[in-house]
Amino acid sequence: MLSFVVTALFSGAVYLLLTAGSGSILRFWSSQELLIAAIVAVVVGFAARGYFTRARQSAVLNPVRWLRAIGYALGPFFLEMAKANIDVACRVITGRIRPGIVRVKSGMKTDFGTLMLANSITLTPGTLTVGIDEETNDLYVHMINVSAGIESRESLEASELFGLFDCPARIRRIAE
Amino acid sequence: MILNILIWTAIGIGLFFNTLGVVGILRFPDVYTRLHADTKATTFGSIFTSLAVILYAAAHYFKTQDGQYATLALHAIIAVVVLAITNATAAHAIARAAHRRGHKPVQAVCDRLEEHNQP
Structure with missing residues (x-):
């Protein structure tokens, strides 16, 4: 009902x-x-x-979380997207790329949180979620520019993909 | 006057990023990097062209109180939200399908997903 x-x-x-x-x-x-x-x-x-x-997550119905989600989309997320867009725009012009697929620890416990994090990563230019480990909720992210040293590491923390804000922590407050 | 400058600036930024998306499709070597250029640059560009529509419609609504401008602004806002959600989902679906089909990322320095699938 x-x-x-x-x-x-x-x-x-x-x-x-x-x-x-x-x-x-x-x-x-x-x-x-x-x-x-x-x-x-x-x-x-x-x-x-x-x-x-x-998903049967009643927490999503809480209006305070909707306001947080709108604030997240208009504030930190939009700034991250703008910064990364300019970065990718430069790479389109110069052609200087170093692509690779890395493993990212999401740290999310629910499906909805993982979905929001994966969509945030995909919408941020330069990073693209290719696959997901269903058991651990870890993400496989294609990066257009893998910084030197990262390719030898087993996995990254999700917050390392965002430069200006701690986006995963904010998503956790919205979705979990 | 100031409003017109804002609207033209938004359209200019939007067209700039949409153009870069097209250039990216032509320049980049494989499906994944092309998805980066195409979907992301296009989202940002389309958000700004929609922002120009929203500014235009909102200004005319407050001037004339005509309902059609409210409709126009609301539809542009809904278009931005739907674009943001479907863009991410579609990009993920295309990338996942390409990887499962066996397309390796060109020039890649590492591929953890391949190692995960074939330990």
């Missing part, structure tokens, strides 16, 4: 976001769109409840 409610509320909210500006009820919506939103929410909630809430 809870999984149905969560899925229905989420799909209804997304539908309302997509149709905002259609009328004047509550300033943004027309009555037809509100009706369709309710129907869409019930149908999608019924059809997708098993997939959407499969």
